[in-house]
Amino acid sequence: MNMETRHWNDDDLLDRVYGLDPAPGLCLAHLDACPDCSARWQALELRRSAVTASQPLTPAAEQRLRNQRVAVFNRVERPRLAWIWRAVPAGAAAFLFFIGIALHRPAPQPPATQVASVTLTDEQLFAEIASVVNQDAPRAADPIRGLFAENSSKEAQ
Ligand SMILES: [Zn+2]
Numbered sequence: 001m002n003m004e005t006r007h008w009n010d011d012d013l014l015d016r017v018y019g020l021d022p023a024p025g026l027c028l029a030h031l032d033a034c035p036d037c038s039a040r041w042q043a044l045e046l047r048r049s050a051v052t053a054s055q056p057l058t059p060a061a062e063q064r065l066r067n068q069r070v071a072v073f074n075r076v077e078r079p080r081l082a083w084i085w086r087a088v089p090a091g092a093a094a095f096l097f098f099i100g101i102a103l104h105r106p107a108p109q110p111p112a113t114q115v116a117s118v119t120l121t122d123e124q125l126f127a128e129i130a131s132v133v134n135q136d137a138p139r140a141a142d143p144i145r146g147l148f149a150e151n152s153s154k155e156a157q
Pocket residue numbers: 006007008030034035036037038
């Protein structure tokens with residue numbers, strides 16, 4: 001038994017679990033011959049096999065995985081929309097934009113108002129104001145008053 005090589009530490013054992021080459025100075029024969037290193041290696045191997053052993057699936061989990069797989073395949077196999085159908089929204093927006101430009105008319109300009117030049121002398125202005133002030137009813141009542149005057153003249157006939 002070759003006990004002259006050093007013992008394997010945890011890092012060395014993990015390197016062996018992952019399939020890495022042993023560090024320099026380590027010997028595989030020591031792993032088999034040394035009871036301490038051999039026991040630790042066996043425990044690690046047992047733990048690894050327990051972790052990596054496949055667990056049987058419950059029917060619910062199996063059904064869930066099956067549904068997931070079916071959904072993935074349906075999504076992958078679904079035919080993609082043709083490029084023409086993907087361009088429809090952009091085409092509709094462009095169409096409406098050009099229709100808007102074609103139908104656009106500038107707002108009509110308001111007709112130029114002609115302001116009559118009224119020139120009143122001060123005397124005419126004061127006479128106008130005096131006539132308004134001396135009226136007993138406002139001028140706005142004149143059309144209504146005219147209606148009553150017409151009706152009363154018709155009734156008199
Ligand atoms: Zn050892």
